[in-house]
Amino acid sequence: MKREVAIISVGATRFGEHWDKGIKDLAWEAGVKAVEEAGISGRDIQYIVFGNMSGGMFEGQEHVGALVADFLGLNPVPAARVEAACASGSVAFFHGYMAVASGMYDLVAVGGVEKMTDVESSRATEILAAAMDYEWEAYFGNTFPGVYALMATRYMHEYGLKPETLAKVAVKNHHHGSMNPMAHFRNRITVEDVLSSPVVAYPLRRNDCCPVSDGAACVILAPLEEARKYTDTPIKVEAVAQASDTLSLLERRDICTLDATVQAAEKAFAKAKLTRKDVDLVEVHDCFTIAEILALEDLGFCPKGEAQKLYEEGETYVGGKLPVNTDGGLKAGGHAVGATGVKQIIEIVKQLRGEAENGRQVDGAEVGLAHNVGGSGATAVVTILSRR
Amino acid sequence: MSASDVPRHWRSMKERYRLLGTYCENCKSNFFPPRKICPKCRRKGRIKQIEFSGRGKVFSYTVVNVGSKAFEKYAPYVIGLIELEEGPRVISQIVDCKPEDVYIGMEVEACFRKLFEQGDSGIISYGFKFRPVDDSWVEYYKKLLADRKMKVLQSTG
Numbered sequence: 275m276k277r278e279v280a281i282i283s284v285g286a287t288r289f290g291e292h293w294d295k296g297i298k299d300l301a302w303e304a305g306v307k308a309v310e311e312a313g314i315s316g317r318d319i320q321y322i323v324f325g326n327m328s329g330g331m332f333e334g335q336e337h338v339g340a341l342v343a344d345f346l347g348l349n350p351v352p353a354a355r356v357e358a359a360c361a362s363g364s365v366a367f368f369h370g371y372m373a374v375a376s377g378m379y380d381l382v383a384v385g386g387v388e389k390m391t392d393v394e395s396s397r398a399t400e401i402l403a404a405a406m407d408y409e410w411e412a413y414f415g416n417t418f419p420g421v422y423a424l425m426a427t428r429y430m431h432e433y434g435l436k437p438e439t440l441a442k443v444a445v446k447n448h449h450h451g452s453m454n455p456m457a458h459f460r461n462r463i464t465v466e467d468v469l470s471s472p473v474v475a476y477p478l479r480r481n482d483c484c485p486v487s488d489g490a491a492c493v494i495l496a497p498l499e500e501a502r503k504y505t506d507t508p509i510k511v512e513a514v515a516q517a518s519d520t521l522s523l524l525e526r527r528d529i530c531t532l533d534a535t536v537q538a539a540e541k542a543f544a545k546a547k548l549t550r551k552d553v554d555l556v557e558v559h560d561c562f563t564i565a566e567i568l569a570l571e572d573l574g575f576c577p578k579g580e581a582q583k584l585y586e587e588g589e590t591y592v593g594g595k596l597p598v599n600t601d602g603g604l605k606a607g608g609h610a611v612g613a614t615g616v617k618q619i620i621e622i623v624k625q626l627r628g629e630a631e632n633g634r635q636v637d638g639a640e641v642g643l644a645h646n647v648g649g650s651g652a653t654a655v656v657t658i659l660s661r662r
Numbered sequence: 663m664s665a666s667d668v669p670r671h672w673r674s675m676k677e678r679y680r681l682l683g684t685y686c687e688n689c690k691s692n693f694f695p696p697r698k699i700c701p702k703c704r705r706k707g708r709i710k711q712i713e714f715s716g717r718g719k720v721f722s723y724t725v726v727n728v729g730s731k732a733f734e735k736y737a738p739y740v741i742g743l744i745e746l747e748e749g750p751r752v753i754s755q756i757v758d759c760k761p762e763d764v765y766i767g768m769e770v771e772a773c774f775r776k777l778f779e780q781g782d783s784g785i786i787s788y789g790f791k792f793r794p795v796d797d798s799w800v801e802y803y804k805k806l807l808a809d810r811k812m813k814v815l816q817s818t819g
Contacts, residue, residue: 305667400730410695413678414754414777414789415726415733416741423724424753431722431766475741476761477723523743524694524751529722 278498279374280508282658283312284620289489289608290458291391297329297338298324304490304613305346308383312494312504316346321378322353323369324385325362326612329355331401333389342387342589358656359405360384360561363491363518363615366654371514374495378544386613387490398486401609405649407522410441413536417485419562421523421650423475426564429530433579435567437477442585443469444481444605450592451602453634458487458608471479482563484603489610491617506560507627512548512641512658515541521652532651535572539645542656543574550574553658554639557618559647560603569645570598573656592634600625600634615646619657626661676790681714681772691775694750716772717795718746725761732778740764744792758793769795 285307287300294302301324309316322343329335363386370384374567390398403412407423416424429435445465451457470483494504501508513642517537523529543549556573560566572583575596584590590598601607601621604614622642624630644657676682683694683752687708690698694714700707722743739755742764757763757775770792777787 328679396729396731396734399728400732403730409675409678411753412730413787414741414779414791415729415736415739416753417728417730419728420724420726420741423726424722425742426764427724428722428743473725474728476727478724522695522753524753529743611729 277375277377279371279495279511280498280501281493281511281619281623282496282501282504282508283308283494284492284623285309285631286312286491286617286620287489288456289487289610289613289617290493292488293391295389295488297326297333297387297389298341300389300488300490301342301385302345304385304387304492305342308492308494314381314504314566314571316348319348319351320380321370321373321382321384322348322351322385323366323373323382324355324387324492325364325366325615326355326387327357327359327362328401329389329562331404332393338387344529354361356388358653359648360559360611361615361646361653361655362608362612363617364644364646364657365615365648365653367493367619367656368514368516370495371511374497380500382495383417383492384433384495384616385490385492386610386616387489388567388610388612390486391488405626406508407520407524410522410524417475419475419478422562422564423478424523425529425568425650426477426562429564429567432530433582435582436621437469438465439582440482440563440567443560443566444468446585446590447560447599447603447607448606449538450600450634451606453631454601455631456609457602457606458485459602459606478562478564478642484561484605484609487610488607489608489613491613491620493616493619494621507554509623510624510660510662512546512660513542514655514657515539515545516647516653516655517541519652519654521649523650526651528541530568531578532568532572532647532654533646534651534654535569535656538654538656539573542643542658546658548641548658552641553643554601555622555642556598557601557603557621557638557642557644558598559645560599560605561609561647563605565647566598569647570596571646573643580583592636596627597636600630600636614639615644615655618646619659622659679774681716681746681752681790683712683714685712692733692749694752712748714746714748716790718744718770718792720756720764720766720768720770721745721751722766723764732780736778742770742792744770747793755791756793757791769807771795776806
């Protein structure tokens with residue numbers, strides 16, 4: 275049995291610093307919003323699967339699948355937490371999609387949650403470094419920003435990318451984030467602001483890096499043929515594709531290319547029977563500014579080395595040729611690691627429904643793509659959604 | 663973290679201290695870190711151990727200003743992605759020079775150093791770092807030996 279799948283409802287917390295909320299509270303808020311929007315009872319949900327990178331290290335809490343199901347009052351519904359570092363949310367989505375597509379379940383809640391702000395920043399750096407190959411990268415003193423910095427230094431060397439152009443990625447994402455009430459940062463910044471912020475890992479500065487955020491996101495999936503029972507605007511899941519690569523940079527074919535992104539994108543476009551030209555907007559994984567540049571090339575929207583032109587020409591703003599990260603991305607929208615993949619999908623859903631706030635709605639958007647990366651590219655997930 | 667928290671197998675990892683990798687006799691590829699199976703040849707591969715010379719060139723680098731907890735006090739420090747002369751790449755610190763002196767293509771060699779102290783117990787973790795290739799000491803000793811009319815018995819390269 276193989277069925278088409280649709281997203282029938284969404285719900286999320288704001289991404290940011292939620293001092294008064296833990297994993298359970300955040301998951302509860304996102305889950306209740308999604309269930310209410312679908313007009314169903316929580317009891318109708320047959321399976322819960324969500325992404326959470328490290329409840330264990332951030333909060334000392336593992337076994338969060340059952341924890342969340344119980345707190346939502348949904349026992350004995352089966353619940354699972356999946357982990358793929360910053361791609362945990364999308365991998366959860368992939369699993370929820372398989373559960374509905376296969377015919378196993380009809381109503382599945384897919385989510386993501388992360389509580390990150392209860393630890394000091396050096397501890398957060400250490401926890402996030404666990405997304406890399408600990409033995410061969412973190413053990414020698416490298417950090418997560420350090421890995422992307424290695425890519426950035428090489429990319430600048432090979433393709434002549436300037437720090438000013440890199441800064442424009444952050445400036446654009448803050449511009450979009452300023453119009454998104456759910457974003458972590460809503461301030462606008464300038465290229466000068468980026469270039470004068472402190473260096474975290476040369477050549478990346480503080481404003482090249484996304485923040486650590488608390489947050490949760492949830493979507494509810496149903497078979498496409500039944501979706502109109504729940505909503506007038508079902509969003510069809512055209513494709514979800516996931517690929518793996520080495521955890522460390524050491525053995526990558528090319529450190530300026532995320533091969534897992536390339537593979538996942540090829541699979542997703544083939545499955546969806548769509549081309550790059552059909553895509554009206556993209557949400558890409560901009561944990562660092564350089565990551566957004568690499569993503570547009572690896573997804574096939576432009577040849578290697580040429581994404582910088584899109585930023586020079588301002589084509590990635592809403593209204594440009596290819597609007598990128600219309601919710602502010604990870605940089606301004608925030609990055610609650612386990613929830614980010616689902617948050618990106620929610621942004622595409624809002625855009626396809628025409629529900630994004632004034633100024634950041636892409637007119638007549640019909641097809642959107644979300645791209646979520648775990649670690650420095652060991653996991654990549656590409657999801658294509660449409661209004662059809 | 664206490665002494666018992668240090669995974670025991672890490673302490674017996676020779677490759678962490680001596681740049682031991684593997685090569686596949688079937689496809690002649692070198693690998694670092696060591697592998698149990700050749701990803702190219704799969705079960706047709708024949709994996710053997712190899713010790714790399716420790717010489718290489720900087721392929722990319724960064725200067726880490728914000729380290730994770732164990733490395734916080736050493737910042738800023740240089741992290742390099744180093745391409746060994748035998749092909750594989752390693753990530754390691756580049757020391758014995760100023761951060762601003764590091765460049766892509768710079769020749770470096772491995773050296774054995776302290777990396778960090780583990781948690782409150784302070785167990786010292788060792789491993790390799792890389793430093794700029796400096797042959798001046800070889801010339802110095804050659805000259806010293808020549809002055810004393812002694813022969814250089816073995817190459818120090």
